[in-house]
Amino acid sequence: MEGWFSSDPDLMNKYLPETSRKVINTPKVVFFNWLKEQKIMEVRRFLKEQLLRRFLELSENIYPNLVRVFYTNLQFNGDILVSHVKGVDLEITNEVWTAVTGLKFSGLKINKGNTGIVDEFNKMKFYKNYLQNPQARVTKFGVGGLKLNERLVAFIVSWILTPRGNNHSTLSKKDLVLIYCTMNKIKLNWIHIIKDHMQKATRLCDFRYPYAILITKFL
Secondary structure (H helix, E strand, O other), X not given: OHHHOOOXXXXXXHHOOOHHHOOEOOOOOOOHHHHHHOOOHHHHHHHHHOOOHHHHOOOOOOOHHHHHHHHHHOEEEOOEEEEEEOOEEEEXXXXXXXXXXXXXXXXXXXXXXXXXXXXXXXXXXXXXXXXXXXXXXXXXXXXXXXXXXXXXXXHHHHHHHOOOOOOOOEOOHHHHHHHHHXXXXXXXXXXXXXXXXXXXXXXXOOOOXXXXXXXXXXX
């Protein structure tokens, strides 16, 4: 397997006991024609305005071992992703992102540490406005009490755009900011957001590897 890795011998040593065993998030897909058939046109429009259609509709057979090798070798060189898989050096620029996903490197760069850059966002006010019962007592920011459109966008955020292995029914502040921006037509830099999520997956041992279909497309 030596040719699968870059010249750093520590990466192979890391792969066998650690990253080769990491769980890969099961990919999910949202087809825009399905949204149209179900007459969920407002959500369809919000997602389309964020240029998310091609990314959300990505569909491909995945190769789990290659996905794990990609993440094992992954480095972040400014705005460029650099990796090495089976003897091939990969350099994923913003232009490659656009060619594969249709996304553009523009808009607000949201991550866990800077959700406050959306000045007008008030977590409690936004959440209560979109509850089926706005008078309900809020003890946690759950998905279940939201209106249909907001609930669907919430699931797309937590299952596809910034996927995690569990606790999809509880929304973080970052989740709420992403939902708020999407539903209020505030352009987000999804390339930055997805790359930030990928970096989290390489940093945290118990964090599942996301975006298996996307990585397969890059390969």
